[in-house]
Amino acid sequence: MEYDVVIVGGGPAGLSAAIKIKQLAAEKNQEVSVVVLEKGGELGAHILSGAVMDPKALTELIPNWKELGAPLNTEVTEDRVLFLTEKKAYKTPNFALPACFENHGNYVISLGNVVRWLGQQAEALGVEIFPGFAAAEVLYNDDGSVKGIATGNMGVKRDGEAGPDFQLGMELHGKYTLFAEGARGHLGKQLMAKYDLNKGKDPQSYGIGIKELWEIDPAKHQPGLVIHTTGWPLDSKTYGGSFLYHLENNQVMVGYVVGLDYENPYLSPYEEFQRYKTHPAIRSFFEGGKRISYGARAITAGGLQSLPKLTFPGGALIGCDAGFLNMSRIKGSHAAIKSGMLAAQAAFDALGAGRQHDELAAYPAAFEQSWLHEELHVARNVKPWLKKGLYLGSLMTGIDQLIFRGKAPWTLHHSHADHECLKPAANFQPIVYPKPDGKLTFDRLSSVFISNTNHAEDQPVHLTLKNASVPVDVNLAKYAGPEARYCPAGVYEFVKTDEGQDRLQINAQNCVHCKTCDIKDPTQNIVWITPEGGGGPNYPNM
Numbered sequence: 001m002e003y004d005v006v007i008v009g010g011g012p013a014g015l016s017a018a019i020k021i022k023q024l025a026a027e028k029n030q031e032v033s034v035v036v037l038e039k040g041g042e043l044g045a046h047i048l049s050g051a052v053m054d055p056k057a058l059t060e061l062i063p064n065w066k067e068l069g070a071p072l073n074t075e076v077t078e079d080r081v082l083f084l085t086e087k088k089a090y091k092t093p094n095f096a097l098p099a100c101f102e103n104h105g106n107y108v109i110s111l112g113n114v115v116r117w118l119g120q121q122a123e124a125l126g127v128e129i130f131p132g133f134a135a136a137e138v139l140y141n142d143d144g145s146v147k148g149i150a151t152g153n154m155g156v157k158r159d160g161e162a163g164p165d166f167q168l169g170m171e172l173h174g175k176y177t178l179f180a181e182g183a184r185g186h187l188g189k190q191l192m193a194k195y196d197l198n199k200g201k202d203p204q205s206y207g208i209g210i211k212e213l214w215e216i217d218p219a220k221h222q223p224g225l226v227i228h229t230t231g232w233p234l235d236s237k238t239y240g241g242s243f244l245y246h247l248e249n250n251q252v253m254v255g256y257v258v259g260l261d262y263e264n265p266y267l268s269p270y271e272e273f274q275r276y277k278t279h280p281a282i283r284s285f286f287e288g289g290k291r292i293s294y295g296a297r298a299i300t301a302g303g304l305q306s307l308p309k310l311t312f313p314g315g316a317l318i319g320c321d322a323g324f325l326n327m328s329r330i331k332g333s334h335a336a337i338k339s340g341m342l343a344a345q346a347a348f349d350a351l352g353a354g355r356q357h358d359e360l361a362a363y364p365a366a367f368e369q370s371w372l373h374e375e376l377h378v379a380r381n382v383k384p385w386l387k388k389g390l391y392l393g394s395l396m397t398g399i400d401q402l403i404f405r406g407k408a409p410w411t412l413h414h415s416h417a418d419h420e421c422l423k424p425a426a427n428f429q430p431i432v433y434p435k436p437d438g439k440l441t442f443d444r445l446s447s448v449f450i451s452n453t454n455h456a457e458d459q460p461v462h463l464t465l466k467n468a469s470v471p472v473d474v475n476l477a478k479y480a481g482p483e484a485r486y487c488p489a490g491v492y493e494f495v496k497t498d499e500g501q502d503r504l505q506i507n508a509q510n511c512v513h514c515k516t517c518d519i520k521d522p523t524q525n526i527v528w529i530t531p532e533g534g535g536g537p538n539y540p541n542m
Helices: 012-028 056-061 111-124 185-193 269-274 280-286 332-354 362-368 371-378 382-388 389-401 444-449 470-479 516-520
Strands: 001-007 034-038 078-084 090-093 130-131 135-140 146-153 154-156 162-167 173-177 208-216 227-230 240-246 249-258 288-300 315-317 463-465 492-496 500-505 527-529
Touching: 001 012, 001 332, 012 034, 012 056, 012 111, 034 173, 078 527, 111 130, 135 173, 135 185, 135 389, 154 208, 154 371, 173 332, 208 269, 227 389, 227 527, 240 269, 240 280, 249 269, 249 280, 288 516, 315 332, 332 371, 362 371, 371 492, 382 389, 382 470, 470 500, 516 527
Parallel strands: 001 034, 001 173, 034 130, 078 227, 173 315
Antiparallel strands: 078 090, 135 146, 146 173, 154 162, 208 249, 208 288, 227 240, 240 249, 463 527, 492 500
């Protein structure tokens, strides 16, 4: 199938790019064909975010979003930043908070619902959207430029043979292809390697965000309340913190982010999140409440120094596939929307000039002149400082943001990828986590169950190993098998064979597509590839 523009990923970046191209085409009375592919079973099925949204970019894209019923319903009413010790919580006074924590005029949202709404706006403009189709492969022209993508075959059995409901994948060719797969995109990663897009850049830095949606006692509900915490339960060397956002309808979103540059292989981000909810300042919100949904997703948090080259012949990276999230503001959706719009303008202008399959140099140039670049420049030193531990990191971030207002005359760099930061298990004591109580804290499998995750049982395993002996010979022997702990969905477990040998069992049907294994595996031996389209979680309201 031939299109002017092919967009991989139906999140905020991909849909905003599609909308912007169609708006520009309508203004100029031109026909431009745009298709969006989404691996989730429906738009929003795989979208997971905090989220507090700055409506700035959405207002630029669709000025009358309020009249059109965009689901930004709960304006932020109060910001609280707490430092937790094991038993106490200390509130940071507002005068000591940098401007990046100011949420006046922002909204507590379900990003999944905003994405579903963006999908309706895109379809109304004539964008073709194919949910349930995973882009599995990049297609190239003879000159090395990107030609488009191929979707995965459907109905393939575990042994690789065609099953009774086999369906061949499709090729979608575009004059330009935009990649908007979210954090650690499977094809984005390949494009970075092929075109050396990370040359001269800091290694990308990631976190894992684990989240639950609760319905709480109306007496404890305060719509628009935004709480962030640092400190306990993590040790002071490990970067991380929580969010607790009050939505409408007595619902609360609660989650925990752990930087994937942590050193201790015994650490379990999932268990740290469960433990956090037991803090006296936090647990009271949930007593008498009910957990509705669960999910997890990696977050691209490296900022400006880690941003790859954005373009290559025939296409571009947008949104979190590139890494536009502003870690200091704990926000990325406005940045994703803006990056999609900037790439859309460049693609539309190129098509109008009769070009195809070349580099959209106007996109990075426009980014460098945009408010988004200015915002990320102000935030550029926050993540590198926080890599230096809680106390020094917090102090220096305060100096950087409060005294210099992000305009310090230096730029900090870091040289280690997250997977290189894990240290041998012999350097640490195992962490004993409390048993879940089934009311406030839960085990992984009951959590995965409410993420509505499902994969066709007999399909090939989409979590692949470059070398099948490495998990036992290296990861288990040297690092005490960290994949059994960093995965928030219980995909990886070490079991004994009948002969008493250790082996790694991969429960691929549990996978919530968070990408943590692809990022944190110390030997980079695990490679996440796309499962059959439509598989994975199905998040409502996340």
